[in-house]
Amino acid sequence: MLIPHDTRIALDIVVDLVNTAPERAGSPEVDELGDVSSLYTFVKKYNISDVGELGEHDLNAVLEVRSRFEEVFAAPDARTAAELINRLVTSAGTTPQLTDHDGYDWHVHYFAPGASVAEHLAADCGMALAFMIVAGEQERLRRCEAPGCGRAFVDLSRNRSRRYCDSRTCGNRLHVAAYRARRREAAG
Numbered sequence: 001m002l003i004p005h006d007t008r009i010a011l012d013i014v015v016d017l018v019n020t021a022p023e024r025a026g027s028p029e030v031d032e033l034g035d036v037s038s039l040y041t042f043v044k045k046y047n048i049s050d051v052g053e054l055g056e057h058d059l060n061a062v063l064e065v066r067s068r069f070e071e072v073f074a075a076p077d078a079r080t081a082a083e084l085i086n087r088l089v090t091s092a093g094t095t096p097q098l099t100d101h102d103g104y105d106w107h108v109h110y111f112a113p114g115a116s117v118a119e120h121l122a123a124d125c126g127m128a129l130a131f132m133i134v135a136g137e138q139e140r141l142r143r144c145e146a147p148g149c150g151r152a153f154v155d156l157s158r159n160r161s162r163r164y165c166d167s168r169t170c171g172n173r174l175h176v177a178a179y180r181a182r183r184r185e186a187a188g
């Protein structure tokens, strides 16, 4: 599956965004986007540009968008996901623009000029998810199956076989399972 550079980044962002939610962050009480300064950190991490000064209303709008994205990851089928994504992208008021900024090859930005950070995320991450639906890959939008984890991830493995997120604990679980399987085979 060929995923354009910007789509890939937008997928990273949406996964990270969904995983800031308290019930997914390892500790039930901690929201990793609990205040405006953590929103600044998030925006900086991904170089989300032109969002201006951020305030409480930006934070609330981003948390609202995050809930919508959580629903997309929980969608049972492509049609449900498509409806959710359509609503999200429409609400962001997109204006697709071709750009080749900063040495990247031609790609499309979806957020409108002057978009808030929430609209920026809704538009560009929404379209990245839309791309997955178009490619027939909705089922690659997953939640980690490790007990007590449930973090969102996009399974980019060739045979869509990934079941665990790449956090240290869950990633290791995968290696341990593979190791045991090899040992069983060797003992066989």
Ligand SMILES: [Zn+2]
Pocket (backbone or CB within 6 Å): 006, 099, 101, 104, 107, 109
């Ligand atoms: Zn770009």
Ligand SMILES: [Zn+2]
Pocket (backbone or CB within 6 Å): 144, 145, 146, 149, 150, 151, 164, 165, 166, 167, 170
């Ligand atoms: Zn996990």
